[in-house]
């Protein structure tokens with residue numbers, strides 16, 4: 296299938312998200328769509344996959360003009376899209392989700408659907424238990440399910456919007472080999488939207504670069520990563536460096552903490568964190584690091600042990616109370632937990648600034664406008680948060696963090712951000728650190744962990760090991776963390792896989 300986009304333009308108010316874009320996608324090739332946050336990538340891909348119409352411009356498939364009213368129209372023409380935030384229905388089983396979108400009569404029997412699921416998944420090397428509930432799957436598994444579903448519905452061109460955020464190294468490996476096989480052996484066209492240039496280098500044949508809604512580059516791979524960065528930002532960026540800084544008094548203390556979340560038990564975790572210190576929490580998705588973070592935020596009960604904030608026990612206190620004590624928690628599922636779908640930026644600032652029943656709308660609007668300028672958010676005070684680009688949602692979440700924080704608990708704080716925005720977010724966070732805050736953060740990106748952490752807590756199957764000598768020049772810190780995460784020195788990663796692959800926790 297050959298797909299051509301001609302002069303696609305899309306505006307939202309005064310924003311020209313796509314400005315006369317013309318791109319071509321040939322059969323059997325893997326493309327990258329690159330560009331800084333807000334460049335217009337998701338907008339273009341939503342147009343190509345029928346989620347929204349362009350203001351003007353045409354889509355041609357094998358030379359024929361097509362128009363899509365809905366994603367189902369696009370899928371009937373062979374175009375399927377995997378979204379930045381998963382769209383599946385969490386309280387259904389894998390099998391029910393797989394059956395979504397089928398017309399009655401196409402696959403009436405659950406047994407037949409089950410076989411089709413097993414066959415499609417097997418072909419791609421994915422393992423999906425049909426009877427597990429979707430909300431018990433990891434992000435990587437949810438994504439595998441969506442790919443299998445789109446293929447079974449006839450997708451010939453597959454769009455993946457930032458598919459490697461939040462999935463494990465193994466899942467990424469499985470995903471990339473499946474995509475390569477689909478392109479090479481079955482002539483599928485793949486479009487990868489990503490900020491991870493290493494992923495682009497590993498997977499893609501060809502690259503398109505957008506900036507400010509315009510096409511600013513088109514090149515064949517291999518192209519050096521620095522050249523791609525220059526195309527994306529119009530300049531090359533310096534690498535961040537670690538800096539020495541003074542530590543203050545103890546802010547957080549965990550004493551022999553044990554907790555059970557989902558089906559994982561974190562055991563016997565002790566840690567002391569001082570003011571001005573950054574602790575990275577590393578581990579495969581679901582190894583206990585997020586659960587420990589939530590426990591520090593009062594969102595997860597302990598089985599035993601204590602958590603103290605500046606000497607005061609805080610376990611058992613609820614999050615609003617902890618917030619008053621200077622503890623803030625920012626989850627990674629932006630729209631799921633951090634921001635409220637449907638509310639504007641001003642309404643978000645009103646909610647966080649509000650004390651008591653009365654909302655000061657004028658104050659909130661002023662604050663929103665100030666923070667939008669200060670944090671360089673592309674959006675207006677009246678923009679509903681779901682209309683912001685992924686990166687801008689993350690900026691909004693950082694802008695909403697209260698002042699005078701003592702402890703910041705951040706889950707994957709730069710998820711979905713481009714290189715420049717990542718550096719910028721960390722600049723904001725390190726400024727908080729320099730004012731005396733302690734920071735605990737998780738990230739699937741070991742480079743980020745090594746760059747910004749003073750010490751690292753590595754989680755494997757709920758067991759945590761502290762790594763303190765990151766600067767030891769005789770060993771590569773990223774490789775060392777990678778080994779610990781994979782279970783070297785713990786008990787082997789096979790047991791981790793066994794724990795993941797079990798039955799649904801219901």
Ligand SMILES: Nc1ncnc2c1ncn2[C@@H]1O[C@H](COP(=O)(O)OP(=O)(O)OP(=O)(O)O)[C@@H](O)[C@H]1O
Nearest residue numbers: 307312332333334335336337338682683684685686
């Ligand atoms: N539904 C919408 N309503 C209003 N503005 C929108 C809407 N969708 C996108 N925009 C705006 O269009 C611009 C491009 O957004 P888009 O989501 O396409 O960027 P992106 O390249 O995918 O960015 P990111 O890397 O952050 O995901 C942004 O300024 C965004 O705020």
Ligand SMILES: [Mg+2]
Nearest residue numbers: 336337684685
């Ligand atoms: Mg996007």
